[in-house]
Structures are given as C-alpha cells and as structure tokens.
Amino acid sequence: MLLIRFEEAGALPKAITDSGVRVVEAGRLLGALDVLDAPTPAPSAPGAEHPAYIMFTSGSTGPLPRGVRSGPAPLAHFLAWYVPAFGLGPDSRFALLAGLGHDPLLRDVFTPLWAGGELHVPDTELIANPLSLLHWLAERRITVLHLTPPLARLLAIAAGETGMRLPDVRLICYGGDVLRQGDVAALAAVAPSARHVNFYGATETPQAMAFHIVEPGAADLGADATRSVPVGRGIADVQILVLNGSGQLAGVGEAGEIVIRTPYLAEGYVNASGENSPGSGGFHHDPMPGVRRYATGDRGRYLPDGTVEILGRTDAQVKIRGFRVDPAEIDAVCRRLPGVNDAVTVARQHAEGDIRLTTYVVTADGQALAPGQLRADLAARLPEYMTPSEVMEISSMPLTPNGKIDTRALPEPAPDREPGRQASGGDLEEIVRAIWQTVLEVEDIAPDDNFFDLGGTSRLMAQVQVSLRERLGRDITLVSLFTHASTGALARHLQQAAAPAPAASTAPRARRRDHAAARAQRLGRRGDRA
Structure with missing residues (x-):
C-alpha cells in the first residue's frame, strides 16, 4: 500500500504512521512526474565579471x-x-x-x-x-x-x-x-x-x-x-x-x-x-x-x-604596420629550415619611419642556400608582416665579449643578385623597371629580382601602384603587385590581364550589403523610438 500525503492535510494520525504504511509526499511525487516536461531554466544574464x-x-x-x-x-x-x-x-x-x-x-x-x-x-x-x-x-x-x-x-x-x-x-x-x-x-x-x-x-x-x-x-x-x-x-x-x-x-x-x-x-x-x-x-x-x-x-x-x-x-619587440613582432620568433622558424644552423633577425628603421626586417643565416657546412629561396620558405611559414625584407647568408655570427650576438657588427643588407645583369626587352617591362628604380633608388634591376629582396616594403609598393596607374591608366591591386613581385612577372601579368574597372567603382555586392545593414540599423532606431 502507498499513501500520498498532501501538505495542506497537515500531520497524519499516529495510528497511520505506526502502521508501517509507506508514505510519499505529494510535492515530491509530482515533481518527479513533471521533470521531463519542465522547461529548461533560463540562464542567468552575464554580468561585467563574466568572461566575454x-x-x-x-x-x-x-x-x-x-x-x-x-x-x-x-x-x-x-x-x-x-x-x-x-x-x-x-x-x-x-x-x-x-x-x-x-x-x-x-x-x-x-x-x-x-x-x-x-x-x-x-x-x-x-x-x-x-x-x-x-x-x-x-x-x-x-x-x-x-x-x-x-x-x-x-x-x-x-x-x-x-x-x-x-x-x-x-x-x-x-x-x-x-x-x-x-x-x-x-x-x-x-x-x-x-x-x-x-x-x-x-x-x-x-x-x-x-x-x-x-x-x-x-x-x-x-x-x-x-x-x-x-x-x-x-x-x-x-x-x-x-x-x-x-x-x-x-x-x-x-x-x-x-x-x-x-x-x-x-x-x-x-x-x-x-x-x-x-x-x-x-x-x-x-x-x-x-x-x-x-x-x-x-x-x-x-x-x-x-x-x-x-x-x-623595453625588449626586442618592434612594431611592423601595427603588429608587435618579436624577431626571436622569426629566428626560431628560420632555424627549423633545412640547411640552416643559426639565424638572427634585426630590425632597421629606414626613411619615413619604415621598419624593415633583415634575417642573417649561418648555413650548415657544405650547404649552399639561395637567400631568395630562404625568404620564400619563411614567407610560406610566417605572416606577411613578419616576413623579412632581406635574407643574408654569413659565415658565422659575430659575438660581443660577453658571448652575445653583436648585431652592430652584422653587414648592411644588400640585394641578393648578380650585379651587372642586363634587363630584358619590352616596353611594358621597361616602364615597370623605371618605376622600381625611382621608388627603390636602385639602378641595377634584373627581370627576376624580387621587389622585397631589393629592399621594398608595403609602403613603397603602394607608391609603385600609384605610379603604374598614372603611366598605364589602369588600377592594379596591391594583391597583384605582391603576387607578381618581379619586373618580368609583373609585365607578363599586365600584358595578359584585361583592363579592370575604374578605381571609383566598387563591388555591387558590397554596396547592397552595406545599404541593407545601414537600413536595418535605421529601422532598429525607429523601433527604439516607437
């Protein structure tokens, strides 16, 4: 026998409690029956002290x-x-x-x-x-x-x-x-x-x-x-x-x-x-x-x-286009490349506040590594803002009397290329080369020289972009300039590319999206005022 007691009924008579009959409280029983249908409790509202x-x-x-x-x-x-x-x-x-x-x-x-x-x-x-x-x-x-x-x-x-x-x-x-x-x-x-x-x-x-x-x-x-x-x-x-x-x-x-x-x-x-x-x-x-x-x-x-x-x-960190960079992180990645025994990266300030990174590497005995290839390997493993502008191979790291690397004794960076190579023909490539010579202040530029190996930066590439637009009458994206980073590759790309839309035009998809977002915000403000 099972006896269900409701709280409103008060205490049970002593005769019932002494009889050995099983007694269950009604509230407890009903709660057990309703548990599957009970709504999920609403989460408490996050406060200022909660992680966001x-x-x-x-x-x-x-x-x-x-x-x-x-x-x-x-x-x-x-x-x-x-x-x-x-x-x-x-x-x-x-x-x-x-x-x-x-x-x-x-x-x-x-x-x-x-x-x-x-x-x-x-x-x-x-x-x-x-x-x-x-x-x-x-x-x-x-x-x-x-x-x-x-x-x-x-x-x-x-x-x-x-x-x-x-x-x-x-x-x-x-x-x-x-x-x-x-x-x-x-x-x-x-x-x-x-x-x-x-x-x-x-x-x-x-x-x-x-x-x-x-x-x-x-x-x-x-x-x-x-x-x-x-x-x-x-x-x-x-x-x-x-x-x-x-x-x-x-x-x-x-x-x-x-x-x-x-x-x-x-x-x-x-x-x-x-x-x-x-x-x-x-x-x-x-x-x-x-x-x-x-x-x-x-x-x-x-x-x-x-x-x-x-x-x-206060430490070795530098700011590259708004990003904090620790050159030691670049060194750690470079040392993991095949054939590299040691590496050190130095940040140098150039004209108009530009900071350029130069990585010096010591290769393993008997290894001959092209600095341009080393830079490409680093670019594949590092964000663009951490990729050094120049990579230079040196025989050994200069040290101070305390046994630390003497960065002041490292040689000044120089482009990795053979001097005196002749430029290839082509009017378009000559235009590109002339602009590079002006922007980079480098006279000897070969068709396969990389813009960044010659000391280029993102800011200087923007100057190239503006100059090309003036000379050619077309708008060339920075993405294209970064992708085709030699005079020869860029000239071929410009020859093959169809003339893009004028710079003043913007993507209709972006315009529709922004207009919709602005309209939704205005409607939301009207709803708040209503």
Missing part, C-alpha cells in the same frame, strides 16, 4: 601567441567615454577596417551600435588597395576613421598622387603603431575637416586607454615631420604611469616603462597561474582595491605638459 571573449596577441616571446581573456566591462567603459567625448551619434558613418582577428574589431563594430550610427564594411580587396579604398570612403561619405599609422600613410600617398579628398571625414583616430607628426599633416590635407586623435592601448588593456588630440597647426611636414605624436593622458578612470628602474614615478624627460593603472583591464592570459606569477605577463596588483596595473613593455617619458611620449620598446 578571448583575443590573441603575437606580442610575447615563444613560438605561439597568447590568448587574452576579457569581460565586457573594459569595452563598455571605453564606449561610454568615447562616444560622448567626440560627439558620435546617429549621423556618424564608420568603416570597418580592422582585421577580424584583431581586438580593434570590437571598437569598430560596437562603437556605431553604441552611438546609433552606421557601419560600412568594405570588401577585403579594397583594404589592400589604397586607391580603391579612397574612392570607397568618399563614395560612402564616411565620417569616422580608425586607422593604423601605416594605413594612414598609404592613403595619404594615394591621395597625394591623385588629388583625392575626403571632405566628409570629421574624426580620425590612430592606433596600433607610433604616429608621427608628418603622418597627421599628410592626412590632414586629405581630410581638411577632421579632428585627429592618437589612441594608445593593447590587447591586454584591451581598448584605448590613453588619447592625445592633435591641435590644428601642431603637425608640420617640415623639420618635425618624423617626430612622434604623444599618446597623451589616460581616458576616464585610467592613469598612464611612467616608472623608472626603481619602480618609482619617473621625472619629466626621464625614460621609464609605461604602466597602465585602471579597474578596466582584461582579466589576464589564458592558462596563466595568477598575477605576479611567471605566466602573468605584464599584469600586476595595485595597492588600491579593485585597481590593477599592466606593464606594457613600452618605453616612454613625461613631457613638460604631463602627457606621455613613447620612446620604443
């Missing part, structure tokens, strides 16, 4: 990037400051120019959502083609630009050669690399109505934590064109500290490490054992509860007005 995403950075030593875990609070804090500080709103039109695997993507996507503006997304091919990108920005009447300084230089070069302007741009924010006065001055001529702001941050911060507004007339293409623009002061609830070797605040003009102090840092590295531990990187505790510090690894100094200026890196 993981972004990866190549700014650490070792062969692999490190994952940085962050909650939504830093991004929300940045947006709450950024949008009202610069008057962004429904009339703001943004362009998505950040890479999909780079943390500025969050800023580029969520700023227009926060402000109620429009986000326009160009095709990938447009971003690789400064001329076409300029036309697209003008056509879409973009008002807010987020640029790395290298991309800003490419746009300024293309605009300078074509005379194009971006009159609708009202705000240009730079980040990801050292910004120079000449960069701002050149782009100010392209976008005469724009304010220029230098942002400073890192994946670990994870959005911009410092800013500096370049006042009108401050940027000068004269003697100060190569001088860096300060990163300024911290945004709301952020301090930008410069600490000397003793961990104390540096004096005005004294060099030290830049440390960011705020409650709004990323949580830390994935699989790190805790702050101040060997795996914590630059994250550190702060005496004030709720506040933490991140040591950036950048060297800087206070200027007399209290703003901060970057002087370089």
